[in-house]
Amino acid sequence: MRQRVVDALPVYLVTDDGLCAAEGRTVVDTVRAAVDGGVTCVQLRGKTLSARELLQQTLEVAAAVGDRVPVLVNDRVDVYLTAREAGAAVAGVHIGQSDLPVELTRAVIGPDAILGLSAATPQQLANITPGTVDYVGIGPVHSTATKPDAPTGRGLEWAAGIVTEAPVPAVAIGGLRAADLEALKAAGFAGAAVVSAICSATDPEAAARALAERWAAHPAPAPAPAPEPTLASALSERVS
Ligand SMILES: Cc1ncc(COP(=O)(O)OP(=O)(O)O)c(N)n1
Numbered sequence: 346m347r348q349r350v351v352d353a354l355p356v357y358l359v360t361d362d363g364l365c366a367a368e369g370r371t372v373v374d375t376v377r378a379a380v381d382g383g384v385t386c387v388q389l390r391g392k393t394l395s396a397r398e399l400l401q402q403t404l405e406v407a408a409a410v411g412d413r414v415p416v417l418v419n420d421r422v423d424v425y426l427t428a429r430e431a432g433a434a435v436a437g438v439h440i441g442q443s444d445l446p447v448e449l450t451r452a453v454i455g456p457d458a459i460l461g462l463s464a465a466t467p468q469q470l471a472n473i474t475p476g477t478v479d480y481v482g483i484g485p486v487h488s489t490a491t492k493p494d495a496p497t498g499r500g501l502e503w504a505a506g507i508v509t510e511a512p513v514p515a516v517a518i519g520g521l522r523a524a525d526l527e528a529l530k531a532a533g534f535a536g537a538a539v540v541s542a543i544c545s546a547t548d549p550e551a552a553a554r555a556l557a558e559r560w561a562a563h564p565a566p567a568p569a570p571a572p573e574p575t576l577a578s579a580l581s582e583r584v585s
């Protein structure tokens with residue numbers, strides 16, 4: 346059974362092997378510390394790893410995390426399926442606009458897996474078929490060195506505008522730090538995804554805790570009021 350996906354999104358860690366190694370840690374050590382600190386989701390983004398290496402890392406991280414938070418695999422649907430076949434507690438995949446098509450990915454991973462999709466334009470959000478994608482990752486909010494092929498950061502105002510068009514819960518991504526969280530939550534994001542804020546931190550547990558506390562400290566925006574009934578809808582209710 347898929348858990349309520351919004352519970353997984355508030356502080357979403359995306360891993361980077363190089364950044365963790367530069368701090369003298371493995372990805373597994375970093376994830377363990379970050380989960381202890383309060384991250385709510387982990388995405389394994391092993392861009393420099395072979396399929397075999399990413400599978401091994403996925404098995405180790407899934408064993409270390411257990412059922413504390415969902416573990417997703419970036420891009421590699423084959424690695425996710427193989428880890429699942431091996432009995433690992435992996436929750437799903439995150440794919441981008443140039444990765445495998447969304448509908449086929451959903452068909453392959455099944456209805457219970459979590460499926461995340463990157464989106465950066467209103468058109469990409471409008472293209473989402475209801476029921477296929479569980480959440481979207483929107484960015485980059487700020488410019489980032491972590492993803493060299495990402496465009497320049499578009500800013501918090503842009504993020505606050507585009508999130509209103511997301512048909513599913515959204516996490517922001519790109520250069521995010523604790524100071525961004527209040528504005529993102531107020532704008533309606535369900536969470537913030539970070540790489541360097543945790544992977545490059547001297548103390549990843551403390552970094553995760555600071556982000557989790559900052560997110561929890563701010564109220565979620567009040568839900569939008571139900572629209573006033575129009576004359577036509579009031580009449581149709583009376584005749585039905
Ligand atoms: C939560 C989240 N949002 C966006 C991305 C970016 O995915 P993508 O556009 O496929 O780029 P790569 O991460 O594959 O380089 C993400 N990974 N996670």
Ligand SMILES: Cc1ncsc1CCOP(=O)(O)O
Binds near residue numbers: 359488519
């Ligand atoms: C994977 C990804 N997608 C858009 S920006 C980004 C990298 C974000 O990394 P950081 O949090 O270190 O800026």
Ligand SMILES: [Mg+2]
Binds near residue numbers: 420439440441442
């Ligand atoms: Mg991708």
